[in-house]
Amino acid sequence: MTDELIPAWVDGTLQPVEKLEVHRKGLRHKAVSVFVMDGQNVLLQRRAHHKYHSGGLWANTCCTHPRWNEPAADCAVRRLREELGIVGLWPAHRDRVEYRADVGNGMIEHEVVDIFMATAQTKMKVTPNPAEVAQVEWVGFYDLTAEVARRPERFTPWLRIYLEEHRDRIFGTLMRI
Numbered sequence: 001m002t003d004e005l006i007p008a009w010v011d012g013t014l015q016p017v018e019k020l021e022v023h024r025k026g027l028r029h030k031a032v033s034v035f036v037m038d039g040q041n042v043l044l045q046r047r048a049h050h051k052y053h054s055g056g057l058w059a060n061t062c063c064t065h066p067r068w069n070e071p072a073a074d075c076a077v078r079r080l081r082e083e084l085g086i087v088g089l090w091p092a093h094r095d096r097v098e099y100r101a102d103v104g105n106g107m108i109e110h111e112v113v114d115i116f117m118a119t120a121q122t123k124m125k126v127t128p129n130p131a132e133v134a135q136v137e138w139v140g141f142y143d144l145t146a147e148v149a150r151r152p153e154r155f156t157p158w159l160r161i162y163l164e165e166h167r168d169r170i171f172g173t174l175m176r177i
Contacts, residue, residue, distance in 0.1 A: 006065040016068040026108030033063040046135040053103040059156040072114035085127030091116035095169045101157035
């Protein structure tokens with residue numbers, strides 16, 4: 001993990017930068033987030049407790065950083081497989097959002113995120129990678145938004161931001177509360 005290079009902007013130019021350095025300095029960088037849905041149910045993951053930031057918190061289905069020169073769509077498919085053992089889904093691009101958030105342990109996420117959504121069934125095979133994921137759970141979208149409002153400390157900053165600031169852009173008007 002410490003030697004992984006991800007696309008980040010340095011002095012206005014996109015460059016490959018070591019992931020830990022990107023987060024320690026709060027550099028603006030590329031990211032990918034995926035939501036797998038079955039109707040109004042969303043597949044969530046609880047991040048492995050030993051992750052270098054946000055360990056043990058609930059997040060969207062998967063999120064990551066693309067490798068240098070890796071297309072965002074390819075990254076989404078790769079991380080579904082690597083984090084959750086999910087194959088055969090081809091997520092559709094929903095939007096691009098930008099946010100900046102303190103994620104703890106002296107780390108700042110300043111991400112330009114390509115958001116993807118895939119449709120699946122709750123009975124699909126999910127095989128979480130324990131190095132990445134502690135637990136998975138299908139949750140109703142309305143229950144999720146209510147729980148995030150009630151107990152925000154249980155969720156990653158980016159999931160809270162997606163639901164609070166970008167809900168319509170990501171989920172569309174059908175998911176309005």
